[in-house]
Amino acid sequence: MDISCKIILLHHMLITLSLSRAVSGMSMGDPMVPLDMINASGILSVKGPPPHGVVMVFMEEDRAPQYFNYTVQCDDETLKYVMRAKADDANLVNVETNDVIIDCRNRLLVLMPLVSLTNGSVVGPSYSVGDKLQKQKEHYVVQGTHTLYTNSDLLGRTFITFNLYSYNDLELQHNITGDMVDVTKVPVIILRLMRPIDTAFRVIIYVFMIFITLAFGAKLDLEVVKENIKRPLAPCIGLGCQFVIMPMLGYAIAKLVTADRPDVALGIFVAACCPGGGASNIYSFLLGGDLSLSITMTALSTIMALGMMPMWLYTLGQQFIDSTIQVPFLNIFTTLLILIVPLFVGVFLHQKLPKVTKVIVKVIRPVTVVCIVFLLTVGIYSNLYIFKLFKPKIVLAGCLLPYFGYLLGGLIALIFRLPWQRVKTVAIETGMQNTGIAMILMMYAFPPPDGYIAAVAPIASAVMTPLPLFLITVPYLIYKRCNKEKYDSVPNENGSTKKNENGSIKQKKTKSKKGSKETTLDVENGKTTVI
Incomplete structure (x- = not known):
């Protein structure tokens, strides 16, 4: 697996666990007190x-x-x-x-x-x-x-x-x-009171999250993003699924499944309005999707969320909000900026300070190993109580939202006759979202413990989202392993093959000649460009 994919996976784990940690640790505001006995x-x-x-x-x-x-x-x-x-x-x-x-x-x-x-x-x-x-x-x-x-x-x-x-x-x-x-x-x-181990975990995990986001930006190639923007059909379909189909789907699930709990219903709806999550990139890579399209959609949806999330909360979101709930739009904007700024800093370092970028890339691997071990030990121990809050209706809503997102995103991409590789990417990007933003919003919108309980709905969605992709990825990778020659080598005109650093095929062959210029096709990671 390429180091970029490891960064993406770790980034997703960091956001999920750190925000679930915040569910237990934040003690802002006074509890909601009934008016009388x-x-x-x-x-x-x-x-x-x-x-x-x-x-x-x-x-x-x-x-x-x-x-x-x-x-x-x-x-x-x-x-x-x-x-x-x-x-x-x-x-x-x-x-x-x-x-x-x-x-x-x-x-x-x-x-x-x-x-x-x-x-x-x-x-x-x-x-x-x-x-x-x-x-x-x-x-x-x-x-x-x-x-x-x-x-x-x-x-x-x-x-x-x-x-x-x-x-x-x-x-x-x-x-x-x-x-x-x-x-x-x-x-x-x-x-729940914060313990010393909770405080230490929270500080360390935030430092790791910022570093990993910075490293991901340092590895991001802007030329890949520009290339996809020049062909806007697939990105537009994917973004439409994320910010039109998913909010409407979340609204329907919230009304049908969790209508008796307005706080939980709001959590499901807000999760449906979130931008794409970082783990979608790694699953697009592992399942043979268009990785460049996936990265482009994740970056664009995160930026668009600055306007789209408040818009949906001002419209359909009002169905779940009463006079006692104040939606913190400033906090939503701040949270999104926290996710975007380190990414842009990493891109700047990649473009202007290549020596610094090399140092960052060099230490990514050991930091990744240490962080994963830390998450699988201290992180799980500190967050075991979260799973006790999962109720059948919350789990059901957490499953329906991403699973129907996968199906609808793939179906719409097929209707627009996108290549199969991009159909998979659009489906994954539609169903897999950055639910960590919804977790933070719930904690600010409700007083404790109601905000913490409402945040369990996005957490349930985050836990259930990757399950079908994981079950598909394992047999798919085994199949690729058993048919290694089919996926790892494609003969060119001379009978030889060439792989890029990610194990994909880079093949150049003459397409046609126009005047004195030669037009060739560059096939890399399923992407075709004219040279």
């Missing part, structure tokens, strides 16, 4: 931990104590209650607690806030404010503090429900309660 009749009132009254559970914390202040109205001192707490989703958060016995004989008299009266008699302390008569309501209550312990290993959001039952000694002994008197729910948010 959920209470049935008002007899029982429970306030969660300060400052918002929301229970904050951090993953991998063992038996974290949570303190609750409760108030029970006891107008009748003969009453007795039992309060029990449990998590609405026991699979998301584990709650350890004991029953609380509440005896109204221990009640206290409290004065509630002033209440305006429009008519009727006044009982208890009263005050006259202007023309309105106000009074303080008297209540007997039992107040106390209850401690329970929580732990979780999944990101998410749920409630802890406090049920208030009438007390019965005999039924309580058999773990059976009397009639339910009241219920109160307190919201729970599960987040």
Whole structure:
């Protein structure tokens, strides 16, 4: 495999893992807090931990104590209650607690806030404010503090429900309660703290990503890009599939598969609007596609995404966005620039500073080996929890988006009668996208943990995208290996053959003569040019 392809593959791995790392590590903004607790009749009132009254559970914390202040109205001192707490989703958060016995004989008299009266008699302390008569309501209550312990290993959001039952000694002994008197729910948010190993991984992976992107730019040949732009049919078909067909396909999948989860639906739609991914280049090379067309489409789609992504979010994207979500268009633009600038710097070094380029190319191989080992060890260990968030609907949507992209891109290329080599390239470029941009967008658009959960949809798409190509590539390469003479050698007029440095055939033969000039065909990597 050529070193350029190794760079492309590593670049794709770096973006996917580094952005999934950001899903766990970013702690920007405050969690979304419900406006009030959920209470049935008002007899029982429970306030969660300060400052918002929301229970904050951090993953991998063992038996974290949570303190609750409760108030029970006891107008009748003969009453007795039992309060029990449990998590609405026991699979998301584990709650350890004991029953609380509440005896109204221990009640206290409290004065509630002033209440305006429009008519009727006044009982208890009263005050006259202007023309309105106000009074303080008297209540007997039992107040106390209850401690329970929580732990979780999944990101998410749920409630802890406090049920208030009438007390019965005999039924309580058999773990059976009397009639339910009241219920109160307190919201729970599960987040994840950054560990030292996570911080180290994040810093190192960003440095590697910038270097690899720079190296890829240093290896990019602008003449190849110019040659494809001069023949614009195939690039235009590919870009049309990426920025017209894929967003509409993503919209349909989001509406049909994940309509019950607007955050996940938005993640799928944004993933469909992303430009082409770097791994499409290596699969185009391995499957006998037009590598030069693939590189051209990837570069052009990344630049076009600066305008196309905001356009789709302003149009169809509004179907998934409500008033609580602010789409960070500036962050989208900044993210795309981060992916583009190192590439342009590498191209500049290739053109103006060839000595520096040689040094960069020389160290690519050892850096690549070290980085791949690092990703396969520390990277996988740090991101194992992400796979626990995969739900069947999310996996289904993550499969449908790229797989239908492959089929539709190839079908449209066939309709326009492109050569088979370019049909494969357009199909691969259409289905394989840079979903890392969608991951970052989700994390900025939603408060934690909702943004992290929404980002799992693009991550699922990134994981599922290369699976069919990998299953096709392995037997294809075995077939090529078994028919090496057919693919590695093509006889020329003299009966000899010539290979280029990538193992492809470079053959020149006379086509025709026009005046005193000789026209020849240069066949390299399936590309035909006139010399």
